[in-house]
Amino acid sequence: MAVAFDLDELVGRARDGQHRAIARLISLVEDANPRVADVARALTPFTxxxxxxxxxxxxxxxxxxxxxxxxxxxxxxxxxxxxxxxxxxxxxxxxxxxxxxxxxxxxxxxxxxxxxxxxxxxxxxxxxxxxxxxxxxxxxxxxxxxxxxxxxxxxxxxxxxxxxxxxxxxxxxxxxxxxxxxxxxxxxxxxxxxxxxxxxxxxxxxxxxxxxxxxxxxxxxxxxxxxxxxxxxxxxxxxxxxxxxxxxxxxxxxxxxHAELPRRRAARARDEVAAIAMRRLRAELADLRHGDRLAGLADRVVARELDPFAAADALIEDLRR
Amino acid sequence: MAVAFDLDELVGRARDGQHRAIARLISLVEDANPRVADVARALTPFTxxxxxxxxxxxxxxxxxxxxxxxxxxxxxxxxxxxxxxxxxxxxxxxxxxxxxxxxxxxxxxxxxxxxxxxxxxxxxxxxxxxxxxxxxxxxxxxxxxxxxxxxxxxxxxxxxxxxxxxxxxxxxxxxxxxxxxxxxxxxxxxxxxxxxxxxxxxxxxxxxxxxxxxxxxxxxxxxxxxxxxxxxxxxxxxxxxxxxxxxxxxxxxxxxxHAELPRRRAARARDEVAAIAMRRLRAELADLRHGDRLAGLADRVVARELDPFAAADALIEDLRR
CATH class of the missing domain: 3.40.50.300 (P-loop containing nucleotide triphosphate hydrolases)
Structure with missing residues (x-):
């Protein structure tokens, strides 16, 4: 069951140095809580x-x-x-x-x-x-x-x-x-x-x-x-x-x-954005896995009707649809 | 420089037990050679x-x-x-x-x-x-x-x-x-x-x-x-x-x-197809990284104009276009 909480209030308490609020926020982002994007948005101005x-x-x-x-x-x-x-x-x-x-x-x-x-x-x-x-x-x-x-x-x-x-x-x-x-x-x-x-x-x-x-x-x-x-x-x-x-x-x-700090932080932001995008794509693939589509393609691979690369192409086409 | 080779001939020599041909084929697939999908297709009937x-x-x-x-x-x-x-x-x-x-x-x-x-x-x-x-x-x-x-x-x-x-x-x-x-x-x-x-x-x-x-x-x-x-x-x-x-x-x-062998092999095929699909998506993301698009989004993240999740959404939209 989802527990309602006030994100702005939680961020406020974390900024006041309350360890329980900080721990709560880290748990939220660590577990890939659906609200992780909201948390990032709420924190960004203070970073x-x-x-x-x-x-x-x-x-x-x-x-x-x-x-x-x-x-x-x-x-x-x-x-x-x-x-x-x-x-x-x-x-x-x-x-x-x-x-x-x-x-x-x-x-x-x-x-x-x-x-x-x-x-x-x-x-x-x-x-x-x-x-x-x-x-x-x-x-x-x-x-x-x-x-x-x-x-x-x-x-x-x-x-x-x-x-x-x-x-x-x-x-x-x-x-x-x-x-x-x-x-x-x-x-x-x-x-x-x-x-x-x-x-x-x-x-x-x-x-x-x-x-x-x-x-x-x-x-x-x-x-x-x-x-x-x-x-x-x-x-x-x-x-x-x-x-x-x-x-x-x-x-x-x-x-x-040497202006190396902004360079490193920009590189870090690129990695992070790419990692988040990758995770989203992976989640979408996982949805396809739990559906019958991947299972059906895999069965055709086992039966040697299809090689796995052709099956992957078919899966990605589904993702784009 | 790409070296031309006859894939069917290489597969034939591997099936004759020639170690050099086997090693060559593994190198091809290990290095994610562009022809890896062709190799898989050529091998599948014999697996x-x-x-x-x-x-x-x-x-x-x-x-x-x-x-x-x-x-x-x-x-x-x-x-x-x-x-x-x-x-x-x-x-x-x-x-x-x-x-x-x-x-x-x-x-x-x-x-x-x-x-x-x-x-x-x-x-x-x-x-x-x-x-x-x-x-x-x-x-x-x-x-x-x-x-x-x-x-x-x-x-x-x-x-x-x-x-x-x-x-x-x-x-x-x-x-x-x-x-x-x-x-x-x-x-x-x-x-x-x-x-x-x-x-x-x-x-x-x-x-x-x-x-x-x-x-x-x-x-x-x-x-x-x-x-x-x-x-x-x-x-x-x-x-x-x-x-x-x-x-x-x-x-x-x-x-x-116990019919466990086909079950395990189907599970393996699912993992493999998903991994190949994931790798393809990752390659497409990498193309976007090397373009200016990711760099521009990352700069906006460093400037705190954008949180990284919003940036990732924008990146994925590009991928779908």
């Missing part, structure tokens, strides 16, 4: 102010602890911070991350912090579709910074870059071939590197390797140059978190100075 | 005979070794076998699986075996789109069995079920909470369980846990009942591989007896 920062990196580098340490440092600097923790969990890993989430509850009583885990499991395009909706809620609710933390498995670390103004890639010493393996991916996506667990043996070597990778890659880079900084942290003690806050501020400054 | 078996399970259970052992046992039983090894590798894990692949080269000189690794990295819907195309090639080429092995990270273990007649879920002792974590997912998807590394301590306990899970789950299952067997193997020595071949044959028999 565009939050800095969106993505954190990613391979498993075991301490992403959750780093998010928590960064959160503490940003709070000390007077920023209100929203956190979206993206879990692209599979049937085989589901639930493994609970311990990490629990650690974040140290911020749970702080009204200037809002933390939300978003499970993208089973949602095709879940991250790319639902996350910008949730970012919009936090932006409109007046958070200065929105942190998007990913679990770093699969496609999500690439997707998060598309959503963030600034992408932080975390690495740690003692990951063996980790950096080598990560090389191709992270150089392209990182705006800021963090070498976490910097008190452990091998940290110097990791920083050294990273510096070499960066200087090699720089030869091929075009356009306005941003020198990716490497910040050393020990997230468990908070060491280096202030350095990271400074590096993030410098990158934001650079984005503004 | 429908191969048994498609999916192998999945969490990392570390020995999937590659098990695939290899099963391959040996199927060859000894006189079957021609095609293998598709699906690597949904991320920027952080890319390349890690090379060692596993190399082990499979022991079958490389056997003309009755064809092995192909398919990287789905970066392909949205890559597995669900490209794999059935590759299965069609192997089916038409006259392989009796097509094995689809997944790396078991992310969404792929769920997708593979949709492609296979029979799904084998591999587990191993000493995985700690692995079985508990896997429980929800694997009970739904497994037709046959394998407990690999059955010579290790804890194998009995793993089999025991699994039996309990199965009998608990059976209470809730509707429809024609298939009792999921548990096969113990030591894939590194080949022990138990013949038992697995027998269990697979029994499941195939059951599928046929």
């Amino acid at each position: 565009g102010n939050a800095r969106v920062i993505g954190l990613t990196g391979p498993p075991g580098v301490g992403k959750s602890t780093s998010t928590s340490a960064l959160l503490t440092a940003l709070r000390a600097a007077g920023k209100r911070v929203g956190v979206l923790a993206i879990d692209p969990s599979s049937p085989f890993t589901g639930g493994a991350l609970l311990g990490d989430r629990i650690r974040m509850t140290e911020h749970a009583t702080d009204p200037g912090v809002f933390i939300r885990s978003m499970a993208t499991r089973g949602h095709l395009g879940g991250l790319s579709w639902a996350t910008p909706q949730a970012v919009r809620v936090l932006d409109a609710a007046g958070f200065d910074v929105v942190l998007i933390e990913t679990v770093g498995v699969g496609q999500s670390e690439v997707d998060v870059v598309k959503l963030a103004d600034t992408t932080v890639v975390l690495l740690a010493p003692g990951m063996g071939d980790g950096i080598q393996a990560a090389k191709a991916g992270v150089l392209e996506i990182a705006d800021v590197f963090v070498v976490n667990k910097a008190d452990r043996p091998g940290a110097d070597a990791t920083v050294h390797d990273l510096k070499q990778m960066i200087s090699l890659a720089r030869r091929e880079i075009r356009g306005p140059s941003w020198r990716q900084p490497i910040v050393r942290t020990v997230a468990s003690t908070g060491e280096g978190a202030d350095d990271l806050v400074r590096a993030l501020a410098e990158h934001h400054e650079w984005l503004v100075t | 429908g005979n191969a048994r498609v078996i999916g192998l999945t399970g969490p990392p570390g259970v020995g999937k590659s070794t098990s695939t290899s052992a099963l391959l040996t046992a199927l060859r000894a039983a006189g079957k021609r076998v095609g293998v598709l090894a699906i690597d949904p590798s991320s920027p952080f894990t890319g390349g890690a699986l090379l060692g596993d692949r190399i082990r499979m080269t022991e079958h490389a000189t056997d003309p009755g075996v064809f092995i192909r690794s398919m990287a789905t990295r970066g392909h949205l819907g890559g597995l669900s789109w490209a794999t059935p195309q590759a299965v069609r090639v192997l089916d038409a080429a006259g392989f009796d069995v097509v094995l689809i092995e997944t790396v078991g990270v992310g969404q792929s273990e769920v997708d593979v079920v949709k492609l296979a007649d029979t799904t084998v879920v591999l587990l191993a002792p000493g995985m700690g909470d692995g079985i508990q974590a896997a429980k929800a997912g694997v009970l739904e998807i497994a037709d046959v369980f394998v407990v690999n590394k059955a010579d290790r301590p804890g194998a009995d306990a793993t089999v025991h846990d699994l039996k309990q899970m199965i009998s608990l789950a059976r209470r809730e299952i509707r429809g024609p009942s298939w009792r999921q067997p548990i096969v113990r193997t030591v894939a590194s020595t080949g022990e138990g591989a013949d038992d697995l071949v027998r269990a697979l044959a029994e499941h195939h028999e059951w599928l046929v007896t």
Whole structure:
């Protein structure tokens, strides 16, 4: 049964910083509620102010602890911070991350912090579709910074870059071939590197390797140059978190100075609009699936009367009718 | 530059068992070559005979070794076998699986075996789109069995079920909470369980846990009942591989007896046709993206003149025009 609610009043309460209203709005957009478009329309006038920062990196580098340490440092600097923790969990890993989430509850009583885990499991395009909706809620609710933390498995670390103004890639010493393996991916996506667990043996070597990778890659880079900084942290003690806050501020400054911020946000809007359009088309296809039309075409494919491409053409023609 | 080729001649050579022709056809469909629909049309009359078996399970259970052992046992039983090894590798894990692949080269000189690794990295819907195309090639080429092995990270273990007649879920002792974590997912998807590394301590306990899970789950299952067997193997020595071949044959028999095989294949055809239709729509959207239309709409979203849902509506209207 649909429960009636006053959207403008809900948005108003979210903008007053009421966590329950913020949570309610995120649930509305996350579940692809039919009113999601109304919610977006109601929020849009209040958006565009939050800095969106993505954190990613391979498993075991301490992403959750780093998010928590960064959160503490940003709070000390007077920023209100929203956190979206993206879990692209599979049937085989589901639930493994609970311990990490629990650690974040140290911020749970702080009204200037809002933390939300978003499970993208089973949602095709879940991250790319639902996350910008949730970012919009936090932006409109007046958070200065929105942190998007990913679990770093699969496609999500690439997707998060598309959503963030600034992408932080975390690495740690003692990951063996980790950096080598990560090389191709992270150089392209990182705006800021963090070498976490910097008190452990091998940290110097990791920083050294990273510096070499960066200087090699720089030869091929075009356009306005941003020198990716490497910040050393020990997230468990908070060491280096202030350095990271400074590096993030410098990158934001650079984005503004070089007109890179509007460029990135326009790219993000293109992705989002395309994702929404795709989802609508997918829903229309699903309607055709539940009808007899797809089933009838599929039966003819099984009977080898029709190849699946010809069947898909027939299905799309129905969609256009 | 496009290279002209004679499709019927290529299909003929593939049906003669020429590996180069088979590989060429898979490359054609994998790369979404413009002629992929022609290839599907040319292959369709020769399809429908191969048994498609999916192998999945969490990392570390020995999937590659098990695939290899099963391959040996199927060859000894006189079957021609095609293998598709699906690597949904991320920027952080890319390349890690090379060692596993190399082990499979022991079958490389056997003309009755064809092995192909398919990287789905970066392909949205890559597995669900490209794999059935590759299965069609192997089916038409006259392989009796097509094995689809997944790396078991992310969404792929769920997708593979949709492609296979029979799904084998591999587990191993000493995985700690692995079985508990896997429980929800694997009970739904497994037709046959394998407990690999059955010579290790804890194998009995793993089999025991699994039996309990199965009998608990059976209470809730509707429809024609298939009792999921548990096969113990030591894939590194080949022990138990013949038992697995027998269990697979029994499941195939059951599928046929209960009219479940045509039901599964019709479901698969529905998924495939829908995936092809979706890909076509996505390509049409991409055309709009590269035009000015999406960029113009996105700029209006950044300027907060338009919310992204209204922009998506406008984009879809263009698509229909």
